[in-house]
Amino acid sequence: MNHDKHIAEHEARTRAALAMGGPRKLEERRAQGILNARERIDRLVDAGTFLETGRYATSIRPEVREVTPADGKIAGYGRIDGREVAVVSNDFTVMGASSSTVNTTKVGHVKKIATSRGLPMVFLGESTGARMPDVMGAAGVGAGDRPTQYRRMRETPWVSAVLGHCYGSSSWYAALADFVVMRKGAITAVSSVKLTSRAVAEAVDPESLGGWRLHTEVTGMVDLAVDTDEEALDAVRRFLSYLPSHHQEPPPVAAVPAGSGEDAERILELLPEERSKVYDVRKILALIYDRNSLFELKPRFGKSVVTALARLDGHTVGVVASNPLFKGGAIDPSACEKVVSFLVLCDSFNIPLVFMVDQPGFLIGVEGERQGAIGRVMNWMNAMSLVSVPKLSVVMRKTYGQAVLNMGGGGNADEVVAWFSAEVNFMDPRSAVAIVHGVDPQTEPARYAELLAEMTKGTSAYDAAAVHAAHHVINPVDTRQTLIRLLQVHRLRLSGGVGEHLMRTWPTSY
Structure with missing residues (x-):
């Protein structure tokens, strides 16, 4: 049998999927020094180990199927230091990596495999939130049955990298993760700056809404802020090196560096x-x-x-x-x-x-x-x-x-x-002397010293x-x-x- 037609079609569809949002959008990111979704996976996992699932998924809406390669979320399995992990990398060049019926199903599939097979789950976040008009109306927002979409039972480690504007699911998965690393300049919040500005009827500063200082110093949601995508992905690898792949095994053991403890x-x-x-x-x-x-x-x-x-x-x-x-x-x-x-x-x-x-x-x-x-x-x-x-x-x-x-x-x-x-004591003996006896060390130094010695006994x-x-x-x-x-x-x-x-x-x- 002659399979040339099928081979040609398969190769064409593969090229389209790997092309993501097209040369112009990819070049814009490159000029900004920001990795694209597939480059991030390549940096994260061991070379040649990534196995993609759902590569040929597209939008459920016929009119945009040709412009939604992988439906904006790249998912699959790879290895980090030889250990299997599951990965979802949001492709912002395809409809802002907005969440849809299809790509939400892809994410759910990978999460299910990670949980049942004992693989750490890594989310590389950058997305605009829910895709409109897909979710508009009761059928869009109220249909479906996903009661465990955001449940954490900690069967495996979850890691999230905030690598751009992250709204909707990207922000949810950051909040659910065991470790969150954020690239400076990225933003994560419940809703986008534009929507928030409309809601409060005034301009909102992106950094104040959800920048790295807010989340590292005020909310505490982000564990580590770094300067580049590469540093963020290296931090993910390092964090996972301390943890087991799943909750039913002990953490890995590493070689002891020379000179440990010698000082x-x-x-x-x-x-x-x-x-x-x-x-x-x-x-x-x-x-x-x-x-x-x-x-x-x-x-x-x-x-x-x-x-x-x-x-x-x-x-x-x-x-x-x-x-x-x-x-x-x-x-x-x-x-x-x-x-x-x-x-x-x-x-x-x-x-x-x-x-x-x-x-x-x-x-x-x-x-x-x-x-x-x-x-x-x-x-x-x-x-x-x-x-x-x-x-x-x-x-x-x-x-x-x-x-x-x-x-x-x-x-x-x-x-x-x-x-x-x-x-070891109930409180600082100096405070105890002041509270119990009301003695001022400046006015009654001898009496204070005597009482301080008493409060310090047995400690x-x-x-x-x-x-x-x-x-x-x-x-x-x-x-x-x-x-x-x-x-x-x-x-x-x-x-x-x-x-x-x-x-x-x-x-x-x-």
Whole structure:
């Protein structure tokens, strides 16, 4: 049989699909230094591994079928560092990657495969929202049955890159993701600038509506902002390197970089003895965890606490660290929200947690209460009680008040390690003297010193160890080896390194 006609048609249809929105639109993007949807996939996955599904899909409307290659969303499977992933890359050159009946079905198919086969799901976002006139009218917006379209059960990691104007589904999938990276200059919001401007009857600045500063510093939805598409895609690859492919396996183990932990003596140089002096905890973390393995999430949000993925002896851990460089390490509502989302991530994907503690308590004040401080603190405690992966707590310099419990004290961690410099107390003894006795150190220095000594009794690392509130007291230099050994003991061997996932339905945004 002669199949030349079929071969020619297949080749023509393939060329049309791969041409996306055409040479002019692709060249415009190239001139702006922005990758197109297929180039983004090529940068993300291992060379030659992408298998496209739904390549020949088009709009359901006959009059635009010839100008909707792949119906504006490119979907399929590839490998990152040899592991299978599922990918959806929005093609903005085709009708602004607007959502339609056909391409929504494509996305749903890939999500279903990713969930059932244990593949991480990556969304490369850039879209205008729902496609009109397709969704206009009751039939367009109200028809169908998609009750689980936006359900998260955290069977596999979800990652979203905000790489342009992202409205509608692109913004929804960013809010649902475990990790969100955003290119500076991109925008994500519920609705477009044009529609929002009409709704509020005034011009709206795109950056104020949904720019990277808003989402990294105010909403906390974005974990990392970068300058280019390439940096964003590299960040996706790096994030996934710390995580398992699905919730029923432990995280991958990496080679330990040469020189890891060899500068531990410098911890004593960096840690001030005086409680009132600040320092950047990141410098200390770099001396404890595998060299160059710290991958910080939400560094511009809730800055008094650092949340980071890292490795110890090649094994992934989640680090929650007080950072006295900001607000003296006092925990505000934003920091609470940041930590809770991190606890959910780590517990969902079998990542042990290490708390590095040097905090003076919760930041009190009217603004904090207006932001729901009480509820945020209790959300954290509720999440702590549901965490089923190992929890280790290292008290570095001080830990005070209710936050002692939030940071792993009072039985909220499997092991509490105190540096010999640690202090555990209900509050700063100086504040206690002022509140209980009303003594001013300027007017009654001798009396103040006497009362301060009294309020400071029984607060040392050894006092905590005496009542078994601290299980170990160590030289800070020995922290790395202590944590490695403890994790060997606690790393869920009986269940193959897999936790119970009690927070698998915890809201991704709240």
